[in-house]
Amino acid sequence: MRAEVQASNITETAKRMNCSRSALSQVINQCGPYGTGKASVAKLAEKAIQAFTKVHCPFLTEFHGQATVITGAECRGHADRETPPINNPRELRHWRACQACPHRAKYVHQQAHPSTEIIGEFQ
Numbered sequence: 001m002r003a004e005v006q007a008s009n010i011t012e013t014a015k016r017m018n019c020s021r022s023a024l025s026q027v028i029n030q031c032g033p034y035g036t037g038k039a040s041v042a043k044l045a046e047k048a049i050q051a052f053t054k055v056h057c058p059f060l061t062e063f064h065g066q067a068t069v070i071t072g073a074e075c076r077g078h079a080d081r082e083t084p085p086i087n088n089p090r091e092l093r094h095w096r097a098c099q100a101c102p103h104r105a106k107y108v109h110q111q112a113h114p115s116t117e118i119i120g121e122f123q
Helices: 002-007 010-017 021-029 032-036 042-052 058-064 072-079 089-099 104-109
Strands: 054-056 069-071
Touching (some): 002 021, 021 042, 042 069, 042 072, 058 089, 069 072
Antiparallel strands (some): 054 069
16 A cells, blocks of 8 residues: 555645545555554455555456456456446356456455465555
8 A cells, every 4th residue: 555655745645545545544554443453444454455456357258359457446346246237248158257367266255365466465
């Protein structure tokens, strides 16, 4: 997260993570409830993973004929739909591919999956 904040600023990084600026500031500066350990940073860490982790999407790579990289949030958006997108054949094929994808375990169930290929690091 620090690298993202240094590359832009806390406000923009918080927007990309879909979290409050004050919560992110407290984590980065290690102050307030996050700095003292009274508040858990688990939810913010998950939001950072979703926003800044990059993965190769096997379906989009095959569909476009070239390596396609998406964020964890985009991956989760495709895989974790409440209902299949039956009105769009391409999206339905994508959703079906996601149901068996090794990346799904990481981004839908919030667990590390050893076969997930992550590009880059965040902190």
